[in-house]
Amino acid sequence: MPRELQIQVAPEVAAQKPLLISHVAKLMHIKPDEVRHLAILKRSIDARQRTVKVNLKVAVYYNEEFTEAPITLPNYKNVNNSQEVIIIGAGPAGLFAALQLIELGMKPIVLERGKDVQARRRDLKAINRDHIVNADSNYCYGEGGAGTYSDGKLYTRSKKRGDVDRILRLFVAFGASPDILVEAHPHIGTNKLPNIIKAMREKIIEYGGEVIFNTRVTDIIVKNNTVAGVVTQHNDTINANKIILATGHSARDIFELLDRKKIYIEAKPFALGVRAEHPQNLIDSIQYSCDVTTGRGNYLPPSPYSIVKQVAGRGMYSFCMCPGGVIAPCATSEGEVVTNGWSPSKRDQETANSGIVVELKLEDFKPFEKFGALAGMEFQKAIEQKAWHLAGKTQRVPAQRMVDFTQGKTSTDIPKTSYVPGTTSVELGQVFPNFITQTLREGFIQFGKSMRGYLTNDAILHAPESRTSSPVRIPRDRETLEHVQIKGLYPCGEGAGYAGGIISAAIDGEKCALKCVATNLQ
Numbered sequence: 001m002p003r004e005l006q007i008q009v010a011p012e013v014a015a016q017k018p019l020l021i022s023h024v025a026k027l028m029h030i031k032p033d034e035v036r037h038l039a040i041l042k043r044s045i046d047a048r049q050r051t052v053k054v055n056l057k058v059a060v061y062y063n064e065e066f067t068e069a070p071i072t073l074p075n076y077k078n079v080n081n082s083q084e085v086i087i088i089g090a091g092p093a094g095l096f097a098a099l100q101l102i103e104l105g106m107k108p109i110v111l112e113r114g115k116d117v118q119a120r121r122r123d124l125k126a127i128n129r130d131h132i133v134n135a136d137s138n139y140c141y142g143e144g145g146a147g148t149y150s151d152g153k154l155y156t157r158s159k160k161r162g163d164v165d166r167i168l169r170l171f172v173a174f175g176a177s178p179d180i181l182v183e184a185h186p187h188i189g190t191n192k193l194p195n196i197i198k199a200m201r202e203k204i205i206e207y208g209g210e211v212i213f214n215t216r217v218t219d220i221i222v223k224n225n226t227v228a229g230v231v232t233q234h235n236d237t238i239n240a241n242k243i244i245l246a247t248g249h250s251a252r253d254i255f256e257l258l259d260r261k262k263i264y265i266e267a268k269p270f271a272l273g274v275r276a277e278h279p280q281n282l283i284d285s286i287q288y289s290c291d292v293t294t295g296r297g298n299y300l301p302p303s304p305y306s307i308v309k310q311v312a313g314r315g316m317y318s319f320c321m322c323p324g325g326v327i328a329p330c331a332t333s334e335g336e337v338v339t340n341g342w343s344p345s346k347r348d349q350e351t352a353n354s355g356i357v358v359e360l361k362l363e364d365f366k367p368f369e370k371f372g373a374l375a376g377m378e379f380q381k382a383i384e385q386k387a388w389h390l391a392g393k394t395q396r397v398p399a400q401r402m403v404d405f406t407q408g409k410t411s412t413d414i415p416k417t418s419y420v421p422g423t424t425s426v427e428l429g430q431v432f433p434n435f436i437t438q439t440l441r442e443g444f445i446q447f448g449k450s451m452r453g454y455l456t457n458d459a460i461l462h463a464p465e466s467r468t469s470s471p472v473r474i475p476r477d478r479e480t481l482e483h484v485q486i487k488g489l490y491p492c493g494e495g496a497g498y499a500g501g502i503i504s505a506a507i508d509g510e511k512c513a514l515k516c517v518a519t520n521l522q
């Protein structure tokens with residue numbers, strides 16, 4: 001058996017195998033060349049003290065051979081002639097549901113309104129360069145879903161580590177770096193995700209599943225409170241008595257469809273605010289206690305940050321923080337602007353961005369109560385549309401320097417930021433209802449006290465960050481995971497209100513697939 005050790009070392013030791021082996025050998029009172037192999041099992045950075053350390057869990061092989069166990073795919077079955085399940089949406093929930101179905105012998109038919117990962121890139125270019133939003137292919141819609149062109153952070157607050165590890169191992173089997181199994185806060189990066197997603201699609205097709213792009217579902221056929229199939233934008237009908245609905249948090253037309261058909265849905269609280277961008281070296285200097293000009297050195301990654309405060313009875317917190325990243329235009333329709341963030345695997349851009357959002361409550365949607373279950377969605381939409389108007393009716397977003405925002409002063413200038421379509425100087429108090437503006441103003445002052453240097457006019461706020469989670473819940477039975485009224489309909493993933501992020505959406509996709517198979521066997 002290898003000996004497992006929990007150690008804390010300087011970043012330069014953690015980064016250089018020979019130094020690490022010497023360190024471990026000394027601890028074990030053996031010679032470095034007696035160490036046959038050293039495997040890192042877990043890695044995290046401890047930046048709580050002035051001197052940053054790296055925590056490592058290592059396995060040391062010193063009197064036995066090491067053989068690497070390859071991470072392989074499950075034994076998928078050929079499902080060509082098996083019973084079909086329709087999956088609406090090829091995001092992480094939909095793709096992992098499809099793979100799970102194949103593993104268990106059912107045939108997934110994945111219907112995706114957007115394009116495949118490659119073709120989708122052209123539409124992202126059109127948003128960034130020409131301010132044109134394709135309502136079916138954008139940063140939220142298309143193969144891989146909203147997570148494809150993201151930071152690819154792969155951690156979740158979910159306590160079910162077993163499930164998380166399974167998803168991470170599947171990502172590795174489809175081409176992600178095995179490092180994600182080791183890091184405390186793993187991420188993949190925008191440049192790597194598309195090939196991994198493509199490999200998943202190819203596997204689904206290889207084993208007899210179907211993945212159909214450019215196909216928006218426009219109706220769900222229900223007979224006697226049981227699903228019977230779907231209708232697509234091309235007026236085709238596809239029959240099935242099991243449908244996994246995994247359309248994500250931005251599919252407003254699906255929420256409207258369910259509402260129109262009187263399929264029970266309910267408004268759900270979410271969070272909304274701005275996306276803040278700082279120079280990455282400023283964040284490094286705050287988090288690693290290093291000099292802004294000399295920087296973090298060669299052995300530490302660009303630092304993330306995470307901050308939560310209670311401000312006037314509401315939570316205000318950082319969301320989807322992207323070190324060394326870029327702010328992305330994430331609108332899904334013309335006439336609105338939305339921000340979010342991504343970063344490449346090396347996180348080597350000069351700026352750090354994060355959503356900074358305020359927790360919303362159902363009573364905040366009161367001005368929109370005539371929309372019933374869609375009140376939160378309409379609240380969200382109104383802010384996105386207002387921001388679009390204020391910034392000049394293109395994909396430019398309203399922006400303001402952080403200190404100016406806390407003082408209610410329109411910024412005299414906005415420097416170029418990573419948000420490619422550009423910014424317009426706007427006093428952001430005009431974008432939000434007063435309670436959000438006041439919470440954000442007070443919250444940024446508090447953030448500045450906890451993270452000295454954070455509250456600065458070198459930080460630029462972009463508005464709005466509004467797609468943090470679904471504004472609607474599609475309720476399902478706790479046991480069967482079917483919709484509370486409609487048999488055979490499995491509301492799934494983030495859009496249904498049962499996930500938040502890539503990992504939890506993937507876990508939920510697998511859960512729904514398992515239930516489809518279980519009820520099929522009954």
Ligand code: FAD
Pocket residue numbers: 088089090091092093094111112113114136139140141142143144145146147148149150151152153154155215216217218246247248249250251254320328330340341342492493494495499500501502503505
């Ligand atoms: P989605 O990924 O939203 O997928 C839904 C799919 O359904 C879409 O592909 C859509 O085109 C399709 N669809 C919608 N309506 C229809 C219809 N009518 N017919 C057919 N298809 C339809 N999460 C993280 O964990 N880590 C991150 O680093 C991270 N960064 C992000 C960065 C960006 C820029 C964005 C936009 C999101 C990011 N997220 C991140 C969030 C993450 O992407 C989502 O939580 C996750 O993708 C939700 O998965 P899902 O499968 O439930 O839904």
